[in-house]
Amino acid sequence: MNSTSTVAPNHVNIINFIRGVEPREPIDLLEPVKEQLALVQKHGLRATWLLQYDALIQPAFTDLLHREANASQEIGVWFEVVQPLAEKAGIPWRGRFAWDWHAHIAFSVGYAPQERERMADVLMEDFRQAFGHYPQSVGSWFLDAHLLGYLWDNYRIVASCNCKDQWGTDGYTLWGGYYNQAYYPSRRNGFMPAQTAEGQIPVPVFRMLGSDPIYQYDAKLGGNGQSVITLEPVYSGEEGGGGIPEWVRWFFDVNFRSEQVSFGYAQVGQENSFGWALMKDGLIDQVELLAAKQAEGALTVQTLAESGRWFRRQYPVTPAASICALSDWRNEGRQSVWYNNRFYRMNLLNNGGELSIRDIHLFDENYEERYLQDVCPDRNSHYDTLPVVDSARWSDERVSAGIRPVAFDKEGRELPIAVRAIDTDESTDGELALRIHLEDERTLHIRCSEQGVGFAADWPDWGLRLLWGDTPELPEVKLEQAGIAYAFNGHPYRIGTEGAWPPILLTGGARGAGNGIELRAAGSELKLRLS
Known part of the structure; x- marks a missing residue:
């Protein structure tokens, strides 16, 4: 069931993205990557590793991937703006730290369109220098349509991924989009599915994190926005989460059915800045379960780029799901x-x-996003x-x-x-x-x-x-x-x-x-x- 030509209706991406700095508290950022890589390869699973720029320029991370990752692993890019990326692109750094998670600092929407292009060029070229080719997958909590279109037009990326729907969590609101699976975004709006082939960016965007289909939608609001009820292994609240084995099995059952309108999908994985200790038990359980489900023929684990190519072969426009x-x-x-x-x-x-x-x-597709030409002014x-x-x-x-x-x-x-x-x-x-x-x-x-x-x-x-x-x-x-x-x-x-x-x-x-x-x-x- 590892073949990328499979017609099985259920697809899973293991996506672990890698940050090179965590300013909030001292933490070993390399250990989770080592352990995650050993875990997926132990079970013979394909996975995608998305490098933030500050990790891309640290040999500790790139050497590990060169040395340990086998041919079934995909290396791509996680597009958040960090100080060395901005400065190499000639943009003054405005952040509180070398990586500042506020939306107008960390994300493309905080910069003018021409600045986004310059940072993309730096990132793609430095990736090519490190790995000998341009990345096929570029992910982020969210990417604006101008940048997504630029990455397609100039680098022919084949897949992207963004955050689940949420209201105000960490200051980021994405609300009313495709609840799961994947869509082709509008040229005018990176969050909006296009209705026509002419109006779309032909890069499928997969929704990350695996939202609880019952409870996440109206999860309670707090000082940091909505609470999180997702497949991420660090979460285990009373309403569910990826750190609870019973919830995980229920989530797999409702998402990976044999009968689908088009296909079932989930993203498994965790960013390294949570640390290995917090994610270890939940991630090991999920990966073992994935390996068993794939052996049964219930799903196919692919890299993000493989899923992107499969999606484009199957669907000229966004399919129902x-x-x-x-x-x-x-x-x-x-x-x-x-x-x-x-x-x-x-x-x-x-x-x-x-x-x-x-x-x-x-x-x-004609509803233009706020940041197509304008700059996000603050963290919200x-x-x-x-x-x-x-x-x-x-x-x-x-x-x-x-x-x-x-x-x-x-x-x-x-x-x-x-x-x-x-x-x-x-x-x-x-x-x-x-x-x-x-x-x-x-x-x-x-x-x-x-x-x-x-x-x-x-x-x-x-x-x-x-x-x-x-x-x-x-x-x-x-x-x-x-x-x-x-x-x-x-x-x-x-x-x-x-x-x-x-x-x-x-x-x-x-x-x-x-x-x-x-x-x-x-x-x-x-x-x-x-x-």
């Missing part, structure tokens, strides 16, 4: 289904019998897409935001809907079918396709209700005869409604404005058109 977590490792009765395609993403949540669509974000960087419903950002102490199916009696009063079970069918290429079995034996059918989300009920007098709280993140909303018009961050967009009566604004918001929209079905089927 899904994650179906129909079990809850905490046994609290929650189920979560994510569906993504190049036009939108959607998340359906069953919260102990209460059904809601808690998230829909539209994708538009922000990437986003176009919200249709966003429970995590639109809920308040009174209202849990979301789109919920509703039934009505003959007098028009709302009747309760309680979910008993959810079945999924991912056998139709690019589409996801859901059967929602209710406690009273009725059934709601939901089909997700590139065009939108369709609903079909086997009872009369039903509809959808979109609710939101009194929160500052709301876009402008305006009702139309057969749709809803939005404007967010100055960008207009709309969704269409088919098989419904004209939408009705629900009133009662804290500011005297509407706090929701009701869509009454005109028959047995109703569709939200999202492309």
Whole structure:
């Protein structure tokens, strides 16, 4: 199963990125790299090693990789700005330390486009001097579209990777993107999936870290942004994380199914600045499990570049993808289904019998990122897409935001809907079918396709209700005869409604404005058109 030509639907990248300095506390940065390399090679697994510039110019790291890494290991670049890189590119250093993790110092968005190009040239040429070729993979917590396009146009990189969705963690917000798997970014926005081959950078960007598909989305906010519930082996909170063997096995089960809309994916690994002691137990457990799963034929472990080449061979534009977590490792009765395609993403949540669509974000390759030409002014960087419903950002102490199916009696009063079970069918290429079995034996059918989300009920007098709280993140909303018009961050967009009566604004918001929209079905089927 090591062949890069495999048609197995589940792909894993082991990506360990390597920093050359950790200013916050003394730590051995070389030991984790030695141990990680020995671990993956002991199990005969392929892996990708992404060098930050300060590690690239230290012989201790490059000599280790030259000496110990076998031919199945990929060496690439982790693009964060450090003092020696900036200064070699002729850019005055503004950081507090030789590596400063604040967004306007460490990341490409903190620099003018021409400065980004100069640093990329230095990094790529010094990498070539060290390894005899240009890197094929360049990763970062986030890369702007100008730099991604430059790396493709001038160096023909084949793959990139960026951070999971998160709100404000370490000052970085990436919100509303492909929840997992990979996408081709827009030429105007490195976080936004493009809709057309002409409008995309032909470098697949893989989402890192492995977000919990149930709990990460609305993870609690604190002084450092959202908490982290991911596959990273250093995390083991009460809601889950990669340091908990039971959670890891559940995560693998829900991500690496034999049936997929396109393919399943996860990134395994850890940055060396956490130190070997913190990551050791969790990483050893995950790598051993990966080796066993690959031997069973359940997944294929590839380098990031191999996955990038496979993706480009398979998909001329971004494919649809899904994650179906129909079990809850905490046994609290929650189920979560994510569906993504190049036009939108959607998340359906069953919260102990209460059904809601808690998230829909539209994708538009013409929505320009904030940093395409401008410079991020401070530590709080922000990437986003176009919200249709966003429970995590639109809920308040009174209202849990979301789109919920509703039934009505003959007098028009709302009747309760309680979910008993959810079945999924991912056998139709690019589409996801859901059967929602209710406690009273009725059934709601939901089909997700590139065009939108369709609903079909086997009872009369039903509809959808979109609710939101009194929160500052709301876009402008305006009702139309057969749709809803939005404007967010100055960008207009709309969704269409088919098989419904004209939408009705629900009133009662804290500011005297509407706090929701009701869509009454005109028959047995109703569709939200999202492309």
